[in-house]
Amino acid sequence: xxxxxxxxxxxxxxxxxxxxxxxxxxxxxxxxxxxxxxxxxxxxxxxxxxxxxxxxxxxxxxxxxxxxxxxxxxxxxxxxxxxxxxxxxx
Amino acid sequence: xxxxxxxxxxxxxxxxxxxxxxxxxxxxxxxxxxxxxxxxxxxxxxxxxxxxxxxxxxxxxxxxxxxxxxxxxxxxxxxxxxxxxxxxxxxxxxxxxxxxxxxxxxxxxxxxxxxxxxxxxxxxxxxxxxxxxxxxxxxxxxxxxxxxxxxxxxxxxxxxxxxxxxxxxxxxxxxxxxxxxxxxxxxxxxxxxxxxxxxxxxxxxxxxxxxxxxxxxxxxxxxxxxxxxxxxxxxxxxxxxxxxxxxxxxxxxxxxxxxxxxxxxxxxxxxxxxxxxxxxxxxxxxxxxx
Amino acid sequence: xxxxxxxxxxxxxxxxxxxxxxxxxxxxxxxxxxxxxxxxxxxxxxxxxxxxxxxxxxxxxxxxxxxxxxxxxxxxxxxxxxxxxxxxxxxxxxxxxxxxxxxxxxxxxxxxxxxxxxxxxxxxxxxxxxxxxxxxxxxxxxxxxxxxxxxxxxxxxxxxxxxxxxxxxxxxxxxxxxxxxxxxxxxxxxxxxxxxxxxxxxxxxxxxxxxxxxxxxxxxxxxxxxxxxxxxxxxxxxxxxxxxxxxxxxxxxxxxxxxxxxxxxxxxxxxxxxxxxxxxxxxxxxxxxxxxxxxxxxxxxxxxxxxxxxxxxxxxxxxxxxxxxxxxxxxxxxxxxxxxxxxxxxxxxxxxxxxxxxxxxxxxxxxxxxxxxxxxxxxxxxxxxxxxxx
Numbered sequence: 001x002x003x004x005x006x007x008x009x010x011x012x013x014x015x016x017x018x019x020x021x022x023x024x025x026x027x028x029x030x031x032x033x034x035x036x037x038x039x040x041x042x043x044x045x046x047x048x049x050x051x052x053x054x055x056x057x058x059x060x061x062x063x064x065x066x067x068x069x070x071x072x073x074x075x076x077x078x079x080x081x082x083x084x085x086x087x088x089x090x
Numbered sequence: 091x092x093x094x095x096x097x098x099x100x101x102x103x104x105x106x107x108x109x110x111x112x113x114x115x116x117x118x119x120x121x122x123x124x125x126x127x128x129x130x131x132x133x134x135x136x137x138x139x140x141x142x143x144x145x146x147x148x149x150x151x152x153x154x155x156x157x158x159x160x161x162x163x164x165x166x167x168x169x170x171x172x173x174x175x176x177x178x179x180x181x182x183x184x185x186x187x188x189x190x191x192x193x194x195x196x197x198x199x200x201x202x203x204x205x206x207x208x209x210x211x212x213x214x215x216x217x218x219x220x221x222x223x224x225x226x227x228x229x230x231x232x233x234x235x236x237x238x239x240x241x242x243x244x245x246x247x248x249x250x251x252x253x254x255x256x257x258x259x260x261x262x263x264x265x266x267x268x269x270x271x272x273x274x275x276x277x278x279x280x281x282x283x284x285x286x287x288x289x290x291x292x293x294x295x296x297x298x299x300x301x302x303x304x305x306x307x308x309x310x311x312x313x314x315x316x317x318x319x320x321x322x323x324x325x326x327x328x329x330x331x332x333x334x335x336x337x338x339x340x341x342x343x344x345x346x347x348x349x350x351x352x353x354x355x356x357x358x359x360x361x362x363x364x365x366x367x368x369x370x371x372x373x374x375x376x377x378x379x380x
Numbered sequence: 381x382x383x384x385x386x387x388x389x390x391x392x393x394x395x396x397x398x399x400x401x402x403x404x405x406x407x408x409x410x411x412x413x414x415x416x417x418x419x420x421x422x423x424x425x426x427x428x429x430x431x432x433x434x435x436x437x438x439x440x441x442x443x444x445x446x447x448x449x450x451x452x453x454x455x456x457x458x459x460x461x462x463x464x465x466x467x468x469x470x471x472x473x474x475x476x477x478x479x480x481x482x483x484x485x486x487x488x489x490x491x492x493x494x495x496x497x498x499x500x501x502x503x504x505x506x507x508x509x510x511x512x513x514x515x516x517x518x519x520x521x522x523x524x525x526x527x528x529x530x531x532x533x534x535x536x537x538x539x540x541x542x543x544x545x546x547x548x549x550x551x552x553x554x555x556x557x558x559x560x561x562x563x564x565x566x567x568x569x570x571x572x573x574x575x576x577x578x579x580x581x582x583x584x585x586x587x588x589x590x591x592x593x594x595x596x597x598x599x600x601x602x603x604x605x606x607x608x609x610x611x612x613x614x615x616x617x618x619x620x621x622x623x624x625x626x627x628x629x630x631x632x633x634x635x636x637x638x639x640x641x642x643x644x645x646x647x648x649x650x651x652x653x654x655x656x657x658x659x660x661x662x663x664x665x666x667x668x669x670x671x672x673x674x675x676x677x678x679x680x681x682x683x684x685x686x687x688x689x690x691x692x693x694x695x696x697x698x699x700x701x702x703x704x705x706x707x708x709x710x711x712x713x714x715x716x717x718x719x720x721x722x723x724x725x726x727x728x729x730x731x732x733x734x735x736x737x738x739x740x741x742x743x744x745x746x747x748x749x750x751x752x753x754x755x756x757x758x759x760x761x762x763x764x765x766x767x768x769x770x
Contacts, residue, residue, distance in 0.1 A: 008137075009490035009551060009617075010610060013147070013597035016140025020099030020133075046263055047300050049108040052096045064096060071102035071289075072297025085297070120592055124459070136601040146590045148462060149599035150455065151481050157452035161415065161459025161467075162590065164443045168414040168465060173592065191455065194448030 018067065023050070027070030029085040031063060037082035044074035044083060091144070098142045100133045103289040103296025105260045105303070107133065107142060109207060110178065112263065114145060116270040117203075121174040122146045122162060126155035126188060128180035129214045130207075155179045156191040160200040167201070174203060174274060181208040181222035185243050196250040199278045206243070206281070209288035217291045224311075225364055226357040228293075228349040235353055239364050244283045245371065248317045249380070253278040255317040256325075259285050261304035265314055265326040272316075285312045293348025302346065310337040310365050313372060322375045332369065340365060394572045400531045400563035401427035403570050404470070404496050407538035409440045410578040411494075413468045415460035417445040417453045421475040422508045423560035424498040428470065450475040454482035454493075461491040462598065464588030466542065469493075472560060473500035473514045480518070486553045487522035489599055490614065492545040492587060493553035495523075496538065499659070499709075500560040501742040509743020510560040512659060516710035516718045522614045524554035524621060525688035527658040531568035533685075534558040536640065539573070540632055542582055549624045551587070552617060559660035561743070573636055581635060618689045625686055642686040643694040647673065651680025653755045654699050656723055657707040658684040661746055665707065668751035679755050684719065692726035699727060704734045705754055705763070707746075711738050716766065739769035 013019070033044075040059045052064040053074060063074075075083040093114035094107045106129060114121055125134060125147055134149070135141040150158045155177045163175040184192055184206040195202065211229050212218040219229040221241040228235060247255045254276050256269040266284075273280040287303050289296040306312035307327060314328040330336045340362060344350040353361070374380065398406065405427045408416075416435070418428045434440035445456050450471055457467040471479065476497060486493050497515045501507035515525060524544060528534040537556045545554040558564065573581075589598050602610065622642065629640040646666050648654055653672075655665045662683040672679035682698045684691065704727070708717030715721065720736035727734065737754055740746045750769060757763040 008610075009613060010488060010598065011137035011600045011602040011606070013135045013137055013139075013141035013600035015095060015142070015144040015595060016135070017095045017142075018097035019095070019135030019140045019142050020097055021139070023097045023099075026102060047108065047260075049103060049105045049299060050096055050098065050100070051092065051094055051107055051111050067097040069102035071299070072295070073103060073299050076297040077300050122590055122592075131601065134597050134600060136603060137606055138603065141597040141600060143597065144595060146592060146595040147597035147600070148459065148590065149597060150458075151485055153451060154455035154458075154482060154485075157447060157455035158459035160445060160447075160452075161417065161456030161461075162463045163459075164415050164445055164456070165460035165463035165465035165467075168443055169463075190448055191452050194452055197448070198446065 022066060023069050024066045027068065027088045029070040029072060030065070030088045031068065031070065031072065031074050031083050032086055033061060033063065034082045034084065035060060037080050039080055041079060043077050043079055047077045048074050093144050095142045095144065098133050099135065100129070101290055101296070103299045105286055105299050106130055106207065109260055109284060109286060110143065112267055113176065113205065113270050116267055117174040117176065117274050119145060120172065121176055122148060124148045124150060124155045124159040124162065124175065124177045126150045126179050126183040127152040127214065128183060129209070130178055130180070132214065152183055153188040153191055155183060155188060156195040156202070156204060159202045160195050163201050177202060177204040179204070179206055180213070181206060181210060182212040182220040185221045185241055193250065196247060196252050196279045196281065199252060201277050201279070203273050203280045203282065205284060207284045207286040209286045209291055211291050213288050213291045225361050226350060226353040228352060235357060242368070244281070244315070245375070247281040248322065248375070251320070252281060253319060254280040257283045257313060257315050259303045259307050259312055259314060261300050262307060262314060262326050269316065291349070294346055298346060302343070305338065305343045308338045309340045309343045310334070310369060311340060311343060313368065315372065322372070324372070332373070334369070394574065396570055396572065397567050398531060398570045399426070399565050399567045400534050400558055401498070401565065402430050403531045403535040404538050404558070405430035405434065406572060407535045408468050409434050410573070410575055411466065411468070411539060411542045411582055412440070413466040414442050415445065415457060415465040415467050416442050416469065417447055417456040418469050419447055419450045419453045419471065419475060421472050423500060423564045424470045424472050426565070427496070427498070450479040451482060454479040454486060457493055458482060458486050458489070458491065461493050462589045464585065466585040467493055468495070470496040470498065472498040473502050476514045476518065477502065483518055483521045483523065490551050490617070491553060491589070492551060492585070494538065494541040494545055495553065495555040497555050497557045498560045498564045499557045507742040508560070510562050511741045511743065512557065512709035513741070515555065515557040518555065519688055519718070522552060522618065523688065524552050524686070526554070526556045526686045527684070528556060528558040528563060529660060529662040529683060531563055531566065531570055534563055535570055535572065536632070536636065536638060539578060539582065540629065540640070544625055544628050546585055546587065547624055547628065550617065550621050552621065557659065562660045577635060581632065622689050622691065640685065642691040643698070644683040644685060645698055646681040646683060648680030648682050648698050650678060651702055652678040653680070653758055654702040654704045655679065655681045655707060655751065655755070656684065656695070656699065656704060656719065657681065658687060658719065659709060661707065661709070661740060664746060664748045665751050667748035668755070671748065671752055672755055677755060677759065690722050690726070695723055695726040696730070699723065700730045700732055702732065703758055704732060705758055706734060706736050708736060708738050709740045735763050736766045737769055738766065
């Protein structure tokens, strides 16, 4: 049993990144942002269902590929079609 | 700060992690989620790998969440503590097995925020129908399409005369968060019903989650409304959709979901009728006829 | 010693008479829980009404959640207990079964809760009269269980339950059974402790699992690699609870001038024929023992007060080598009387003869004379391995 849980009397789950595993490995398709087209509208940030897109210091959206599942929602909602879903295999 | 850490066990395209993030962003650290058996039980991880939520989560038996939440809230209040006690329950728990507990908590006006995230079937156990599955939809227990209409739960909660009832869609995020904010400021039983599209259950490409959540509203199938202190009003784009001509044809919504692939013309007509009746009832309720 | 007696009299101030339901309600009032959740069911209703009274007059500063079902009863007090409140409920029969899922939940979560069970037969047939089937049906839930012989015990065991359940070495919910109508509605002499004494014995509860500064998912999924470890911890806690319970009872006995232990040996040390029983009919068994002793028969009674954890060491010590007659008011169909199974298991390896008597189901009356006859039949070799006292 995990050491922190040794003293727990009932199952306790602590806040953790990757509680579902390294979910980036689930991907078949991978989103790529064309920053030339990107208008920094934040729509992909708002709607990424896995919460893996954040704004960097220049307000550009950045995808965390460790956890991005490649669902394609970001590409679907982007109003200027700046996100392309490419085959992960490539 | 992030309230739902990334890398959850949710299916690709599942809106649950974002929906919870949007709620907790408003209600903050002093929130406790009460989660009955549902997809979210799994999304909330386990004792070995941890949970994505950065607030306390109380897991409960399937039928129990409205009551467990009531008990938590009464105890916290007795200790003079103020916190948002939020139920995050699926449609099966809310409308079927846990309904008497929901009704009881509503009738007693317990001071809890009850959010029903409605993916329109028992998804966690593999897509079996619930009373909130729409007419004509495929599920493993309704392979020829569900014969009964979707139960109109938001109206039933309004009929309990609770202080606040609202319907939400993740596609209309500002409307969503405004309603969470409003609900968080009210004391008593607050019921929020959130349509939560499910890629494997509704059989659509996972990239379309938000588009489908938007179409549900734009076709009039899922009206955005708010019931406060006995008065009902439409919110956001649904104000437009009181006019049937402004609604998108429901076919646009049905044709991109595999669960409606086998729907017959008769069933489709019945579904259209369901939508018309729904809007009729909305108008009557707005006019105070209930 | 006059000083000692005086001290005891000081602590045992009130002598009165109450029906069982009111005695338990009074103990609950003194224990000062902050959240109650109770759903009416015969024969508990007059307890609920008394509690509602206390709450409405402010004598008990608690929230009484009037839920819509027993399942919600235990769900609400589970939630309240997680949030740190001292909690209480009471139920019986169908109600206990309806909340069974949550009884297991509370047991598995290891939270302090006190529940009083006004024991009642389970339908069908519909019956409102006493037997022990309901409380025995919950024996696998990792709750501590005790049974009262009379109204005095119902009162004392209620106070003890709050203290035992919240003890940091224990942290398990506890239920105490007391026979429906026979105790719930019967008025008996009752000595109550004064409020200050109870306050000293029951300090404010200090245990909560919901922590906004250190958030966790409570009761989360545990896979095959970890689930069993929690259950093993529960088993260990149950085993060590035997000791904690005895210690706490000893402390209570000092304060209250009582004589509680996990079992009671009534003329049992030198007995040849040993009755084993729990609940209200233990009193009838004592009367039978007295009469038999008058007639020159060496009868005795081992009364089981705490059923979970089962006091096998006490049973082994007192019953070994005697002719044992176990009285059961609950039966495991397809097997045996519930208490008989436990007693036989405790005596495993010894050559002790154990007779099982099933009686009193659905409130059927069992008299001291009938119990005497069991011992007489045993002595004359005509008592079967299992007899149903119809």
